[in-house]
Amino acid sequence: MSDIGTADHPLRVAIIGAGPAGFYAAEHLFKQKQLSVSVDMYDRLPTPFGLVRLGVAPDHQKIKSVTAVFDRLAQKPNFRFFGYVELGRDLSVADLRNHYHAIIYTTGAQTDRAMNIPGADLIGHHPATEFVAWYNGHPDFRDCQFDLTQERVAVVGIGNVAMDVARILCRTPEELRKTDIADYALEALSQSKVKEVYILGRRGPAQAAFTTPEIKELGEMEDADVFTIPEEVALDPLSEEALAESADRGSMRKVEIIQSYANNRPTGKKRKLTLRFLVSPVELYGDENGHVRAMKLVHNRLVKSSAGSLRAEPTDKTEILQVGLVFRSIGYMGVPLPGVPFNQSWGVILNDGGRVIDPDSKKPVTGEYAAGWIKRGPSGVIGTNKPCAVGTVDLLLEDLQAGALLNPPHPQPEAIAELIAQRQPHFFTYADWQKLDEMEIARGEAQGRPRVKFTSVAEMLAALGKA
Amino acid sequence: MKVQGFLSTRTGGVVTIQPGQTIREAAGLMFQHNIGAVVVLDDQGRIVGILSERDIVRKAVTHDRVFDMAVRDVMTADVVTAVPQDDLMSVAHTMTERRFRHLPIVDEQNNLIGIISIGDVLKAQRDQYRGEIDTLEAQIMAAGT
Ligand SMILES: Cc1cc2nc3c(=O)[nH]c(=O)nc-3n(C[C@H](O)[C@H](O)[C@H](O)COP(=O)(O)OP(=O)(O)OC[C@H]3O[C@@H](n4cnc5c(N)ncnc54)[C@H](O)[C@@H]3O)c2cc1C
Ligand SMILES: NC(=O)c1ccc[n+]([C@@H]2O[C@H](COP(=O)([O-])OP(=O)(O)OC[C@H]3O[C@@H](n4cnc5c(N)ncnc54)[C@H](OP(=O)(O)O)[C@@H]3O)[C@@H](O)[C@H]2O)c1
Numbered sequence: 001m002s003d004i005g006t007a008d009h010p011l012r013v014a015i016i017g018a019g020p021a022g023f024y025a026a027e028h029l030f031k032q033k034q035l036s037v038s039v040d041m042y043d044r045l046p047t048p049f050g051l052v053r054l055g056v057a058p059d060h061q062k063i064k065s066v067t068a069v070f071d072r073l074a075q076k077p078n079f080r081f082f083g084y085v086e087l088g089r090d091l092s093v094a095d096l097r098n099h100y101h102a103i104i105y106t107t108g109a110q111t112d113r114a115m116n117i118p119g120a121d122l123i124g125h126h127p128a129t130e131f132v133a134w135y136n137g138h139p140d141f142r143d144c145q146f147d148l149t150q151e152r153v154a155v156v157g158i159g160n161v162a163m164d165v166a167r168i169l170c171r172t173p174e175e176l177r178k179t180d181i182a183d184y185a186l187e188a189l190s191q192s193k194v195k196e197v198y199i200l201g202r203r204g205p206a207q208a209a210f211t212t213p214e215i216k217e218l219g220e221m222e223d224a225d226v227f228t229i230p231e232e233v234a235l236d237p238l239s240e241e242a243l244a245e246s247a248d249r250g251s252m253r254k255v256e257i258i259q260s261y262a263n264n265r266p267t268g269k270k271r272k273l274t275l276r277f278l279v280s281p282v283e284l285y286g287d288e289n290g291h292v293r294a295m296k297l298v299h300n301r302l303v304k305s306s307a308g309s310l311r312a313e314p315t316d317k318t319e320i321l322q323v324g325l326v327f328r329s330i331g332y333m334g335v336p337l338p339g340v341p342f343n344q345s346w347g348v349i350l351n352d353g354g355r356v357i358d359p360d361s362k363k364p365v366t367g368e369y370a371a372g373w374i375k376r377g378p379s380g381v382i383g384t385n386k387p388c389a390v391g392t393v394d395l396l397l398e399d400l401q402a403g404a405l406l407n408p409p410h411p412q413p414e415a416i417a418e419l420i421a422q423r424q425p426h427f428f429t430y431a432d433w434q435k436l437d438e439m440e441i442a443r444g445e446a447q448g449r450p451r452v453k454f455t456s457v458a459e460m461l462a463a464l465g466k467a
Numbered sequence: 468m469k470v471q472g473f474l475s476t477r478t479g480g481v482v483t484i485q486p487g488q489t490i491r492e493a494a495g496l497m498f499q500h501n502i503g504a505v506v507v508l509d510d511q512g513r514i515v516g517i518l519s520e521r522d523i524v525r526k527a528v529t530h531d532r533v534f535d536m537a538v539r540d541v542m543t544a545d546v547v548t549a550v551p552q553d554d555l556m557s558v559a560h561t562m563t564e565r566r567f568r569h570l571p572i573v574d575e576q577n578n579l580i581g582i583i584s585i586g587d588v589l590k591a592q593r594d595q596y597r598g599e600i601d602t603l604e605a606q607i608m609a610a611g612t
Contacts, residue, residue, distance in 0.1 A: 382602045
């Protein structure tokens with residue numbers, strides 16, 4: 001199979017998942033000058049871009065403009081998009097192995113980490129993942145219900161996702177109306193009775209996972225005051241020492257901003273956002289109808305691990321926080337794909353540097369690779385997926401050189417296209433997406449918004465005259 | 468980023484040796500796997516030391532017959548370990564500060580589940596910075612089109 005990758009026998013690659021990792025993998029394949037390659041990219045949703053469309057906050061439109069780079073890639077003649085085609089539902093790994101020399105899984109992290117405390121199953125406790133998907137118009141989550149008649153809300157975790165969730169809860173209808181937030185979410189949030197939002201960090205300000213622009217932005221909202229508590233944001237000796245030794249200006253600046261919020265006084269704004277540190281929820285309490293009404297927090301102190309990082313250790317001090325709605329934002333989590341080895345401990349595809357590994361033989365599975373969040377876990381910004389995908393594709397190219405890819409019986413592009421047309425006649429092409437994109441933008445223009453999203457597959461099919 | 472994120476992409480097991488084996492055997496393993504250190508486990512699988520290239524060189528200065536010596540007599544017995552929940556940044560700091568080039572990673576039961584080298588840590592940091600720059604760059608490029 002040494003002629004794979006020549007004009008007569010192009011290298012055929014399937015990429016499963018049209019998020020940043022998928023596009024960066026395609027980009028690196030197309031960059032290989034000596035290589036003739038053709039890429040089919042699949043997504044279970046009709047629309048591409050993964051979390052850039054359905055995760056990145058609607059009030060962060062500028063970040064979403066990275067899709068222009070992906071758009072240009074999609075114009076390559078050897079690139080095809082098959083939207084609304086799900087691995088496991090419409091296609092199996094065996095189907096892919098029959099049609100491609102290599103498969104790259106870039107399916108991201110489709111669920112969230114559980115919070116195993118008593119009361120976690122009460123009504124009114126939700127994963128942030130669902131709220132985020134809901135306000136961004138993800139077709140699978142449009143029917144979610146969040147009780148926004150509650151006045152007091154807690155967000156557990158202090159990563160950037162927690163910042164997004166808290167911000168969206170505190171924005172005014174006018175602020176939200178300038179964004180591409182889903183119409184139903186705009187409507188629901190405009191009626192919101194939320195008055196107080198608490199963001200709960202288990203460690204201190206110096207260990208906060210959110211980044212500096214995000215914490216700064218909290219203080220710039222139109223109708224919400226931001227507070228921190230002086231005793232919680234004063235650095236303990238261990239943090240102080242670690243910060244001084246690291247000499248990391250970024251982290252110092254972040255701590256300064258957090259501390260500055262402790263001096264804030266109420267200015268009469270409608271909502272109040274409080275960032276708490278060194279507290280962990282240990283139990284949720286419900287009312288007679290099984291709805292969350294309060295949570296018990298334990299106060300933590302920091303201790304140093306042998307490798308030098310600071311972790312939270314509970315003290316015997318506790319408090320009760322009255323809240324009627326709780327979002328846990330403690331991390332996303334990958335889900336297994338049928339027929340693909342999975343590492344349960346870390347919630348990723350079992351892989352070594354991006355090569356999928358057989359759990360029994362511990363040897364690479366020929367022709368199968370992973371990149372992005374499903375390879376390394378749910379952390380990092382959009383661009384972090386680029387070196388990650390490049391690393392994976394480099395291994396694929398190495399295996400190509402060594403003649404160690406798949407030898408599929410039906411590599412012709414038409415063969416798989418026929419199969420897809422049978423299995424999922426309503427699949428979406430990139431041209432379909434571009435039409436939807438234009439329509440969304442046009443609908444937005446009429447309202448002075450960046451776009452008005454289609455949020456159900458039926459709507460999208462109808463708009464394209466496919467239904 | 469946490470140590471866990473690094474472990475997610477490492478499936479190849481950790482190269483280990485027993486305290487009674489020779490330095491010759493240890494050097495053979497290091498050469499064969501192209502690595503700079505092996506973790507020393509007792510027969511119950513507990514970590515009792517780490518043996519690095521540097522340990523061998525240091526010993527060789529005073530012991531001509533270093534290759535015939537037992538691993539236990541050359542290894543560093545006081546092993547600092549990391550856990551998956553440790554912040555990578557702090558681990559990096561500890562490694563540079565205390566001049567460790569390798570840190571075994573253990574689970575809650577103290578079982579060896581991985582090893583991280585200073586090169587791995589630096590690469591992870593570099594990828595993170597590069598990712599942040601790429602994200603900004605892509606936005607600037609997009610704004611220009
Ligand atoms: C709420 C949130 C906000 C964020 N905001 C920012 C930000 O402002 N700036 C920033 O730089 N980064 C941000 N990030 C991080 C960034 O979104 C991620 O780093 C990036 O999207 C991960 O890329 P990925 O390709 O691995 O996964 P994803 O983007 O999740 O893409 C995976 C794709 O695979 C598809 N898929 C899943 N399963 C299947 C299947 N079985 N068959 C076919 N397709 C499938 C999914 O539909 C999805 O389209 C944010 C993340 C979150 C969660
Ligand atoms: N604007 C942006 O650039 C943007 C926006 C959104 C997301 N993102 C990126 O997307 C990635 C994912 O973001 P994320 O917020 O989901 O993850 P994250 O950054 O890993 O943050 C997770 C948070 O949850 C906390 N946590 C974990 N387990 C907990 C528990 N059991 N109890 C209490 N707290 C717990 C963590 O605390 P510990 O640190 O103590 O573990 C941390 O504060 C990140 O890399 C992020 O930067 C970027």
